[in-house]
Amino acid sequence: MKKNSWEKKALVLWILTLFCSTILMPVSQAESKIEYPLPSPLLVDMIVEESMFRRMSVREFTNETVTDEELSTILWAACGYQTDGGRTIVGINQIYAGIIYVLKEDAAYTYNPVNHSLVFFKEGDWRDIVGWQYKAPIQLGLCYDTNKADALLGGAELGQIGQNIQFMANALDLGTVVCGQMPPAIDPLGIPENEEGLVVMPLGHLAHPYNFKNRPFWISLLPRIQISSLSLSKTLDNLSEGTSFAGTLTKHEVSQVLWSTYGFSSYIDRSEQEKNTVKRHRTVPSAHGYYPLRMYPVTKQGIFYYQPNLFIKFQKVPVDFLGLPILTFLVKKISGDHRFEVAEAASHPLAASAPLIILIVLDLEMTRPTGKDDLSDEIYRRFWYYEAGASAHNVLLEATSWNLSASIISPTNALAIQSLLQLDENFFPLFIIPVGR
Numbered sequence: 001m002k003k004n005s006w007e008k009k010a011l012v013l014w015i016l017t018l019f020c021s022t023i024l025m026p027v028s029q030a031e032s033k034i035e036y037p038l039p040s041p042l043l044v045d046m047i048v049e050e051s052m053f054r055r056m057s058v059r060e061f062t063n064e065t066v067t068d069e070e071l072s073t074i075l076w077a078a079c080g081y082q083t084d085g086g087r088t089i090v091g092i093n094q095i096y097a098g099i100i101y102v103l104k105e106d107a108a109y110t111y112n113p114v115n116h117s118l119v120f121f122k123e124g125d126w127r128d129i130v131g132w133q134y135k136a137p138i139q140l141g142l143c144y145d146t147n148k149a150d151a152l153l154g155g156a157e158l159g160q161i162g163q164n165i166q167f168m169a170n171a172l173d174l175g176t177v178v179c180g181q182m183p184p185a186i187d188p189l190g191i192p193e194n195e196e197g198l199v200v201m202p203l204g205h206l207a208h209p210y211n212f213k214n215r216p217f218w219i220s221l222l223p224r225i226q227i228s229s230l231s232l233s234k235t236l237d238n239l240s241e242g243t244s245f246a247g248t249l250t251k252h253e254v255s256q257v258l259w260s261t262y263g264f265s266s267y268i269d270r271s272e273q274e275k276n277t278v279k280r281h282r283t284v285p286s287a288h289g290y291y292p293l294r295m296y297p298v299t300k301q302g303i304f305y306y307q308p309n310l311f312i313k314f315q316k317v318p319v320d321f322l323g324l325p326i327l328t329f330l331v332k333k334i335s336g337d338h339r340f341e342v343a344e345a346a347s348h349p350l351a352a353s354a355p356l357i358i359l360i361v362l363d364l365e366m367t368r369p370t371g372k373d374d375l376s377d378e379i380y381r382r383f384w385y386y387e388a389g390a391s392a393h394n395v396l397l398e399a400t401s402w403n404l405s406a407s408i409i410s411p412t413n414a415l416a417i418q419s420l421l422q423l424d425e426n427f428f429p430l431f432i433i434p435v436g437r
């Protein structure tokens, strides 16, 4: 009898505790568990190089809604799970710190790649507050988890995610632009303390439709860029990081992967966007169009400098507003086989056997052109890492579509690379990309 009454008391106490904890739980926390499954992503058959030719920033949108299928396809491309369980990006050092906030008319959500769903975050229309730069039916807030990555490597991973968003949006006849700000534009949304925003990407239908003309005007000993046979969806579904890099590469393969890092499109943009006057876009976006990265291919024969287009070199900002010819080439900087030293600086012995290693180096001088905004301060370094992550990701896409093997490695001894390239302290080696078979 005594035992029975004790049990009853315990039951009442348990029910009371449960009741109080539900009542007192903040609404957002209670609702944050609500998950909305997304439809299956669409299969997009645009070939991956075509996506790179068509990459451009779009800043003016119509009110037409983005369908759930389109949103699902873009989020899957961004960082979703492949059919075999891998991811559509390789992350940096196999760490995935990226978080995507999806701001819709009714509320803010986060993308859950595991369940391919939207998770409720906060009620209300946050689009014009967070995405104040350009009005659009959806705004994507790209953030990183500060417990998993710092601003630099977090930025580089978001560069991979942002590339996939821009390519897939374009393939679906939608548009977007990378908007980077410090302090982060997403701050008013009140994201958790361990998360930090980096860029916001408005997403919608174009006010001025895409209109590209194929005008390669390729002046080079490097082979012309070819279109592979793999679609963007298939490439993303197959993308992976290689572990061994051997064999040799053809001239055409070298040309393809180098071009993907920083090259100019074969297409001329005739869309007459009011807020984008660039005529020949490049394979990656760049904050303020500064394009401050240098690509150094390292082979058995020596260390080279990749010139994406000499005609642009002498402009204050290396952006093509005219639709100039593409005068692209390699300049030998240092003779001899230095791949072993590079592999040592990467703490990655297998990289020494790669027929090609691409060194991505930040030229700080290019981030402070005279008479323009100075973006050389350390606080902005994350944006240049974003760009380097985007370039490195393009190499992985090209490697996938041409059946090659590539990897993204952050240098463990950046000073060794700096001195090998005979560069001063204004140059920062950001990534080492071995490419092989």
Ligand SMILES: Cc1cc2nc3c(=O)[nH]c(=O)nc-3n(C[C@H](O)[C@H](O)[C@H](O)COP(=O)(O)O)c2cc1C
Binding pocket: 055, 056, 057, 058, 059, 133, 177, 178, 179, 180, 181, 199, 276, 278, 281, 282, 284, 285, 286, 287, 288, 289, 319, 383, 384, 386, 387
């Ligand atoms: C990290 C980063 C931040 C950027 N921030 C902005 C921005 O705040 N606003 C904007 O309109 N464009 C922004 N851009 C886009 C660049 O201005 C654009 O890529 C460049 O002008 C080249 O034009 P295109 O992308 O059309 O080829 C950014 C790009 C990057 C990579």
